Amino acid sequence: MNARWLRLDFAAYGLLGLPLAMAALPVYVHLPAFYALQLEVSLVQLGWVLFAARLFDTLQDPALGLLVDRLGQRVAPWLGAAAAVFGLAFAGMWFPPAGAAAAVAWLAAMLVLAYCAHSFLNIAYLAWGASLDGGASRTHALLGPAAWREGAGLAGIMLASAIPAAIMAGDADSVPAGMAWYSAGFALLLALALGALLQWAPAWQRNDSARAGDTPHWRQALDAMRRNxxxxxxxxxxxxxxxxxxxxxxxxxxxxxxxxxxxxxxxxxxxxxxxxxxxxxxxxxxxxxxxxxxxxxxxxxxxxxxxxxxxxxxxxxxxxxxxxxxxxxxxxxxxxxxxxxxxxxxxxxxxxxxxxxxxxxxxxxxxxxxxxxxxxxxxxxxxxxxxxxxxxxxxxxxxxxxxxxxxxxxxxxxxxxxxxxx
CATH class of the missing domain: 1.20.1250.20 (MFS general substrate transporter like domains)
Structure with missing residues (x-):
């Protein structure tokens, strides 16, 4: 990688990609097996809950994108709140109440919270990286942070591929404790990565109208996108x-x-x-x-x-x-x-x-x-x-x-x- 991309501020930006990827794979791969095999939730109930939650996750993105645009450089406290919700919801998924019906309702609630928080973090994170402008060398200003972000994401995927699989392969009674430790490690990495992003990453750049608070109505925003x-x-x-x-x-x-x-x-x-x-x-x-x-x-x-x-x-x-x-x-x-x-x-x-x-x-x-x-x-x-x-x-x-x-x-x-x- 070229030396101009080996910058600590780019690394500080990219680090958040690791915990975001680290939590996504267990939710999509290991969580259904955990509820079906260990909690004996029926596949029909589980399938409908997962489908409804993922549909909600897909449809909410435009509204979250507009919220990110409206917040602009005031996004920092919202990122902190979203990270806290994400960490708690991810941990909560692995500790449902007793009873299949209660577990299904709990899972639905935790998925909605986790998907909302993750989507907000991810959209804001991508928009932050896309805002960087190096003038005539804007491509270089975009490629460096993107490389760090996706590299950290791949490291998170490898962690998520190995650790939860090993936990699930062990004794059934030890799975909640193992996932509690995994959740704690994930929460710590999320807090450290978000702190690095807010403290040392390149600043989120805004144009003059955005800095003045002239954020368009959602119809105007969609119309501008349609013309692009x-x-x-x-x-x-x-x-x-x-x-x-x-x-x-x-x-x-x-x-x-x-x-x-x-x-x-x-x-x-x-x-x-x-x-x-x-x-x-x-x-x-x-x-x-x-x-x-x-x-x-x-x-x-x-x-x-x-x-x-x-x-x-x-x-x-x-x-x-x-x-x-x-x-x-x-x-x-x-x-x-x-x-x-x-x-x-x-x-x-x-x-x-x-x-x-x-x-x-x-x-x-x-x-x-x-x-x-x-x-x-x-x-x-x-x-x-x-x-x-x-x-x-x-x-x-x-x-x-x-x-x-x-x-x-x-x-x-x-x-x-x-x-x-x-």
Whole structure:
């Protein structure tokens, strides 16, 4: 990474990415299993609660984005309050009251609180990074903080992949105590990262009208976003690319267990994937600074398709080829994480309704994640049964469909003018 990105203020900004990612994975992956297997909550009740909470989480983002725009540089106390709510709600999820009905109601309440707090923190965090302006070198001013943010996020994902899984694999009676320690560690990291952001990160830059408190009404903000053609042209490729990433993420454990028949190797494959992303991320940042952000992202998409294209041909025992797939696709993931937020930031001016803009960005990512869940009933319709071995439908949905979405995203972004998206 270039020396101009090895700045302590950029690191102070990026550190918050670690706890935000550290809490997200257990909520999506481990929490449903905890309530279903250890608390014996019915899958029907659990499914409807999770669906309703995630739908609420998706739809609330534009309102939170407008709130972020209205607060501007007064956002600091709100960030502190949101972090406190997030920490308490995350811990509370693992300590429901006795009884299935009470546990379901408790889970719904904790999810709503956690999703509200996390979404507010995330939208404000992205808007803060997008506000940075280095004058003629604004791309460099955006790439540095983005690299630190996504690198810290990947470190948080690796922590969340290893520690909760180990806790859940232990004795059932020790799970609440183990998750209590994990929650305490998460809360401490969240407090330290937020303190670093507020104390040492580059200041949130606002334009003159924003500093004067002239924040537009929500209709005006949405209308301004509608007129931002550069921003709108990025929405389709970003959503298609998000689908191409979320689909294999949803089906990876099924593919490893049934198609490769290597469930004991799952942790190693996931670790290789995320480690490759960590190693590749600074290289993508440097490449984007040299050839342009949009061009670098296109190359990342090509690498992902190249690495993933042959996955549908793999079968039982193909561990080494799949490990190479994980390394190649993980390296491409670094581009998917670091570059799209920078491209979106390049379509706006500092303070120009960035909260609303980034609320649509986060909404599309959540919508892609929700849509990826539809592959599970689709697999069932094609006759796939978990634990019964290889299936023709599984590699098609795990590898074939994501490659198709990735190629569509590549086609959609290929026409972008590099002058508009440097």
């Amino acid at each position: 053609r550069r921003f709108l042209r990025l929405l389709a490729p970003y959503f298609l690319n998000a689908l191409s990433v979320s689909l294999p993420a949803t089906l990876a454990l099924f593919f490893i267990r049934d198609q490769l028949q290597a469930p004991d190797q799952a942790a190693g494959f996931l670790l290789a994937y995320f480690a490759a992303a960590v190693c590749g991320l600074p290289l993508w940042v440097r490449l984007a600074a040299r050839i342009g952000t949009a061009r670098a992202w296109r190359l990342g998409m090509l690498l992902a398709v190249t690495a993933f294209a042959g996955t549908s041909l793999l079968g039982p025992g193909d561990k080494l080829p799949y490990l190479l797939v994980c390394i190649g696709a993980g390296a491409a993931l670094g581009a998917d994480l670091a570059l799209p937020p920078v491209l979106f930031a390049q379509t706006t001016k500092p303070g120009a309704g960035m909260g609303v803009h980034y609320s649509i960005y986060t909404l599309l990512g959540k919508l892609a994640l929700a849509c990826s869940g539809l592959t599970l009933p689709l697999l069932a319709a094609f006759g796939y049964r978990p634990g019964e071995g290889p299936s023709a439908a599984l590699p098609a949905l795990y590898a074939g469909l994501p490659c198709l979405f990735k190629l569509c995203a590549l086609y959609a972004i290929w026409s972008l003018d590099e002058k508009d998206h440097p």
